[in-house]
Amino acid sequence: MEWEVVIGLEIHAQLATKSKIFSGASTAYGAEPNTQACTVDLGLPGVLPVVNKEAVAMGAKFGLAVGAQVAKRSIFDRKNYFYPDSPKGYQISQLYHPIVEHGKIDIESENGKTKTIGITRAHLEEDAGKSLHEDFDGMTGIDLNRAGTPLIEIVSEPDMRSAKEAVAYMRKIHSLVQYLEICDGNMQEGSFRCDANVSVRPVGQKEFGTRAEVKNINSFRFVEKAINHEIERQIEIIEDGGKIVQETRLYDADKDETRSMRSKEDENDYRYFPDPDLLPIEIDDDYIQAIKDSLPELPHEKKQRFIDEYKLNSIDADVLTAQKAVSDFFEATLKAADNNAKLAANWMQGEVMSALNKNAIEINNCPISPELLGGMILRIADNTISGKIAKTVFEAMWNGEGSADEIIEQKGLKQVTDTGLIEKVIDEIIANNQGQVEQYRSGKEKVFGFFVGQTMKATQGKANPQQVNEILKAKLKG
C-alpha cells in the first residue's frame, strides 16, 4: 500500500525580550540556578503577573510577517497542571483568543516548487523552569531561571507531506524569527524547538490517520530523523494489522527512536480559563500600523532584492538570505568588495560556509570579517591573485595572519603577469618535455593540462592562469 504522510508542527520560539513575560527578571541564558527568578517567577503567595509589552509587540510582529490576523483583543488563559518546575501550578498561555491567527508561509518543496504552509495560530505563553534529575542524590533539583521566559508557540496546519517539508518549514520559521529579531534562534540553548504531529493515511484517503505527537525535537537534523522514524513506526504497525494510538511520544536523539510518554487517556485536563490577574490585550489600528512600519525586510523580500540588485540566480539568493546573519555578512562583504556580487556569492557559499561548518562556528563568530573577505575579493577581481592562490590567502586570514594585502605581500603571492617571465618558463618546460610536445601535436590535447601544471609548479602557482593558457597554446602549436 502507498502511504501519505501528514505532518503539522508546533514550534516554540523564545522571544528575545530582556525581561520575562510577566516579571522584570532577566531572561539571559546560563546564569547560576535560581538567580534569575524573582518573587513573581517563584510563584510566591500574593504575587501578580504584569505583561511585558515588548513580548506583545513581538507576537504582533510575527503575525504581520506571516500575513496573519493580529487579534485586536487577545486573552491570557491559565493552563492548570502540577509539576515541580511549574511554580504556580499553572502556565499562563492563550487558548481561546490567541494574538495571531490564520497566517501562512511559503517553502520550497522537494520538487523545487513553492508550497504554502498554513499557520493556524501563534500565541504568547510563559516557559516553565527546569527539573534537574541528576546530581542531587536521588532528589530533583529545580531551576526556575527559565520560568516566565516569553515564548511564542507557532502552530502550523497539517500541511506538510514529508519530513523534508517539515524541515523546510521549520527552517523558514527559524529564519523569519531571526529576521524579525524576535528570537535568537539558538537551538542548543533551547530558544527554538518543536513538537511534530505525525500521522499516515493510504494515498487517496480523505480523513486523517490517528496522530502521534513527537516531543523534544531541538535540531533540524533530529526533526527529519524523528519524523521519519515515527512514519516508519506507524506504517509498520498498520501494515501488521495494528492500530495507531493517539499519544505523546518523546524523541530520544541518542537512540534515534521515539517512545511513548503518555496516551490520550493520561492527558491532563488542563482546565483552561481566562487568567483573572491579567486584562485582555487590547490592540488598535494605530498600534498595528506602527508595528507594520517597523517590520524589517523579510527573507522573501530580501531574496527578490538580491536577484534584482545583485543579479544573483534564485538558488544563490535563496541560500544567502536563508539566515539573516549570512545575508548581513554577504552585504557587508559586498560593500568592501566594490559590489563584486558573483565572486562574493561564490566565496560565501564555498569557502566561508564550509570553513564555518567544518569548525562548527556561527557566522557571527567568523574569524574573517566581511571587510577582510571583501578585501581579498578585490585582489581576485583585479588579478593580483588567482582564485587558487586566494584559497591560500583565505586560510591565512582564517588563522588571523592579517589582511589579504598583508598576506600577499608577506608570502609573495602576487600573481605573475609579466609575459616575458612566463614565456621564459614555458620555453624551458617545452624544451625539457619534447615527448609530451609530440603527443600534443599529434592530437592528444589532454596533455595540455600537464603543461599547465608544470608551469604553475615552476611559478609556485603565481602565474596568471589565463596568460599561461594563451602562451602555452601559442607555443605548443609550434
Add this chain to the structure above:
Amino acid sequence: MFEKTVSELAKALQNKAISSVELTQAYLDRIEKLDGNYNSYITVTPEIALQQAKQADERIAAGHAETLTGIPLAQKDIFCTNGVKTSCGSKMLDNFVSPYDATVVNKFNQAGAVMLGKTNMDEFAMGSSNETSFYGPVKNPWNVETVPGGSSGGSAAAVAAQLAPAASGTDTGGSIRQPAALCNLTGLKPTYGRVSRYGMIAFASSLDQAGPMTKTAEDAAILLNTMAGFDEKDSTCVNRSVPDYTADLNNNLSGLKIGLPKEYFEKGMDTDVAKNIDEAINVYKKAGAEIVEISLPNSGLSVPAYYVVAPAEASSNLSRFDGVRFGYRCENPVDLEDFYKRSRGEAFGEEVKRRIMVGTYALSSGFYDAYYLQAQKIRQLISQDFKLAFEEVDVIMGPTTPSTAFKIGEKSNDPVTMYLSDIYTIAVNLAGLPGMSIPAGFANNMPVGLQIIGNYFDEARLLNVAHQFQTMTDWHTKTPEDLA
C-alpha cells in the same frame, strides 16, 4: 484611650498628648492581656511595632507626619509582610515568612503607620465565621459564644475588642462587610481595582478587594486615603486618581436617592434585623433622602454564580501551594504524586479542600461551559441590574447579613447554610462595586449592619452617606458591655 478613633488618636499624636511609642505599648499590653479571650491575632509583632512607633515619633517631631503616622493598626494575615510570618490562616503557610511587603502594607509603612500584628482569618479567606482558621476560631467580643463573621473575623474582633484602633480586611464575597456587621464596625469594600491586590494572597482574583475595618466612616476614609491608588504591579488595579475621601464627609444628604431592592426585603431576613434596617432608612428619610424601591431581579442567582466563580479561581490560585518552594511539605514522600497529595492533603483544611474540589469540577473539560461560562454570564446580568439601578438612585441600601452573629459551631457542618449568610454581600463583589457596612442598631443585644452599595468609584459618596448616619446616630459608639 482604647475607645478613641483613628481620627482622634491622630490629633492626640500631633498635639503630643501621647507618643506613638506609648500608644503602641499600651495596645501591645492590652493584646497580651486580653487576646486570649478572642484569638483575634495570629502573630503579634511587638519589636516591629515599637521600632515603627519610634520612627513615627521622630517623624511627628520633625513636623512631616501624615494622619496615619504613629497610628497602631492590625493587618489581616492575608497580606504579605516582609520578614513576618504570613499564614493566611492555614497550616500550609504556618512556616511561611514573606520576603516582601504587599503594596497595601507598603503604603501603610510609607504613611508611618505602626503594625501591631497579623490578624486571624478563615483559612485562605474561605469562610463566613472564622471557624476555618488553622489557628482556631475567633470569638465575637459582643458574645464570645458567637462568631465574629469572616473571613476578616480577626480584624473585626480586634477592633471591636479595642485591641487595635483599626484594621485591614479583604472582601471576596462579604469578608469585610459581614464581620463588620456582626461586630458593630464600619467596613468598606472598595470598587474592584481601587486598591492593589499585590501581595494579598489570592482567593478569587476577580473578586478580592482590600479595604478598611474601622470604628467610624471617617476612619474608613482616612485608611482608604492611604490604601487606594494605582499600582503597576497589579494589572487589574485601575489607574485613576485618588480623591481625599475625608473631603466630602460632611456633605448634606438632602435630595440623596436611596434605592431599596425589593428582593433584599422579601424574605430571608430575620425580623429583628429588618426592624433595625427600617429604622436606619427612616434616619435617612429625616435627613432629606428620597427612598425609591428598585429591583435587582437577578440577585437570587448571585450565591450560585459566586460559588462557581470563586472556587474555580481559588482552585487554580491555590495550586502554587504544593510544598515545593515554600509552605508545608509532607514527610518522606514515596514519589511525586504522593508528595503532592500528602503535602496538600495534610495542610489544607476541610473548607479549602471543598472549594478546590468544587472549583476543579467547574473548570473541568465538559463542565466548563455549563458552570464557569454560565456563571460569568450571570455575573454580567447582575452587573447590568446594578447599572440600571444606578441610573435611578445614588446609593442602594439593605441589610448586610440576614441575621446577627450565630453561635460558634452552629453552621460549620452545613456549608450551604453558611454560604447563605453572605447572600446580601456577594452580588457587590460579582459586579465589582463598592459596598459598606455600618452599625445600625442591635437585635437581642447583638449588632446589626446596614449595607450601603455605591456606583463604581463612588467611595467618597458612600463614606459621606455613612458618616452622616454616624452624626445622627450613636450605634457605632457602642462597645461590648463586658469589655475589660
